Amino acid sequence: xxxxxxxxPRGRVDAVRRPLARRAATLAGLRLGVLDNTKWNANRLLxxxxxxxxxxxxxxxxxxxxxxxxxxxxxxALIAEIAGANxxxxxAIGD
Amino acid sequence: xxEAVAAVTPADVAPFAADGNxxxxxxxxxxxxxxxxxxxxxxxxxxxxxxxxxxxxIKALGGEPELLECRVPPRYGGLTRxxxxxxxxxxxxxxEYAPVVRAATLALTSPAFNLNxxxxxxxxxxxxxxxxxxxxxxxxxxxxxxxxGSGNRANATIGRAIRLVLLNVGGGTPGDLDKSTLGHPxxxxxxxxxxxxxxxxxxxxxxxxFTADDSTVFVIAAEPPHSVTNHVADDPEGILDSICxxxxxxxxxxxxSSGHCAVVLGPEHARTIxxxxxxxxxxxxxxxxxxxxxxxxxxFEHRYGKVYNRNLPRWYKRDLDARIPIVPSxxxxxxxxxxxxxxxFSAFIPGWGHMSSPVLxxxxxxxxxxxxxxxxxxxx
Numbered sequence: 001x002x003x004x005x006x007x008x009p010r011g012r013v014d015a016v017r018r019p020l021a022r023r024a025a026t027l028a029g030l031r032l033g034v035l036d037n038t039k040w041n042a043n044r045l046l047x048x049x050x051x052x053x054x055x056x057x058x059x060x061x062x063x064x065x066x067x068x069x070x071x072x073x074x075x076x077a078l079i080a081e082i083a084g085a086n087x088x089x090x091x092a093i094g095d
Numbered sequence: 096x097x098e099a100v101a102a103v104t105p106a107d108v109a110p111f112a113a114d115g116n117x118x119x120x121x122x123x124x125x126x127x128x129x130x131x132x133x134x135x136x137x138x139x140x141x142x143x144x145x146x147x148x149x150x151x152x153i154k155a156l157g158g159e160p161e162l163l164e165c166r167v168p169p170r171y172g173g174l175t176r177x178x179x180x181x182x183x184x185x186x187x188x189x190x191e192y193a194p195v196v197r198a199a200t201l202a203l204t205s206p207a208f209n210l211n212x213x214x215x216x217x218x219x220x221x222x223x224x225x226x227x228x229x230x231x232x233x234x235x236x237x238x239x240x241x242x243x244g245s246g247n248r249a250n251a252t253i254g255r256a257i258r259l260v261l262l263n264v265g266g267g268t269p270g271d272l273d274k275s276t277l278g279h280p281x282x283x284x285x286x287x288x289x290x291x292x293x294x295x296x297x298x299x300x301x302x303x304x305f306t307a308d309d310s311t312v313f314v315i316a317a318e319p320p321h322s323v324t325n326h327v328a329d330d331p332e333g334i335l336d337s338i339c340x341x342x343x344x345x346x347x348x349x350x351x352s353s354g355h356c357a358v359v360l361g362p363e364h365a366r367t368i369x370x371x372x373x374x375x376x377x378x379x380x381x382x383x384x385x386x387x388x389x390x391x392x393x394x395f396e397h398r399y400g401k402v403y404n405r406n407l408p409r410w411y412k413r414d415l416d417a418r419i420p421i422v423p424s425x426x427x428x429x430x431x432x433x434x435x436x437x438x439x440f441s442a443f444i445p446g447w448g449h450m451s452s453p454v455l456x457x458x459x460x461x462x463x464x465x466x467x468x469x470x471x472x473x474x475x
Contacts, residue, residue, distance in 0.1 A: 011172035071212030071450035
């Protein structure tokens with residue numbers, strides 16, 4: 001059977017798979033980092049959620065961080081700071 | 096630094112270096128339908144690419160089909176020259192449009208533009224391209240009558256090639272990675288030239304420090320144009336007050352998220368304004384000073400709770416009677432003269448907000464090299 005040529009317009013994606021962090025078995029005694037993406041209602045949603053986690057699940061400490069812009073990735077230095085100072089992280093859009 | 100757009104003839108076309116992008120289907124396959132079935136269109140039929148047409152575009156792009164120009168978010172597909180050429184052909188581009196399309200893709204993927212956000216946002220923003228300089232004339236772009244409308248191949252297919260790249264390489268498929276609630280018609284094509292021939296003002300790119308012989312492409316994440324009619328005023332203030340009226344609503348994204356916007360003067364309005372000696376800087380400053388909203392309107396008088404609005408600059412007063420500018424400075428208003436020579440119309444084009452900064456790029460890759468001050472626009 002004769003053929004004709006067609007062309008894929010998508011370009012190649014070169015991606016590296018990274019494993020997810022292991023899920024924490026219990027929240028008690030863990031340090032919680034909260035990353036606020038600065039969307040309209042993120043602040044309200046995240047602070048209330050963090051307060052509930054602290055009151056009901058024995059979170060040891062809460063640290064609050066803000067992204068520079070809700071539509072851009074967080075600064076790698078900020079991510080490193082959060083990873084170094086916390087055991088778990090909470091973030092949400094809060095549009 | 097004038098552009099060199101060489102006509103590409105079949106005799107110039109080097110053998111096509113197909114790589115993994117080339118596939119085979121049975122002879123007789125309806126290719127228009129086949130590309131639809133793959134999901135590789137913008138909803139309109141594409142021109143099925145042939146090796147010869149792709150090779151002509153690759154040559155016009157400078158050869159080297161494997162050269163990676165950029166990665167296009169949010170999918171981060173690799174835009175090689177071959178992939179760009181495939182999308183250009185599918186859009187219906189002539190090879191001589193290649194320098195403009197290439198420069199636009201590089202401008203769009205500059206970090207300042209934040210294409211990842213523009214592609215994925217629920218807002219309706221789409222990249223608007225405005226081309227300046229000799230290249231626009233050389234490839235027959237329309238900056239005149241009905242410039243934002245249909246009917247011109249270069250405008251239509253350059254803008255469409257960009258959209259196909261955003262869809263196919265960037266993965267900005269509606270409902271998947273493009274989450275726009277409404278979209279807008281410019282998501283098919285949104286590309287014009289400035290009407291330098293009929294403009295009484297210095298061209299946009301000259302205001303920004305390029306020379307008139309340079310060619311540039313400007314990209315801004317933008318809402319559709321909002322018409323501004325004024326058939327009454329015979330002075331700059333009256334015409335610009337109408338534009339200020341279009342700017343001064345709380346509905347568009349600049350009002351609540353700051354950032355950059357574009358203003359388009361129709362040639363008749365531009366002549367009236369320039370006839371009184373006003374420069375680009377005068378115009379942008381007037382628009383900035385006389386547009387805006389009271390904070391009480393943006394805060395809805397606090398009736399839904401205390402509003403601060405973190406998307407506006409922190410140096411704005413939040414008093415209820417404070418005036419909140421539409422954009423932070425006159426330099427955040429990008430002014431163009433576009434349109435036909437009959438009709439007293441202009442347009443306001445809101446941007447997406449502070450999340451994306453427009454990018455102006457030399458078609459040949461150079462930066463500003465012209466005089467420091469032109470047309471009184473550089474704070475003389």
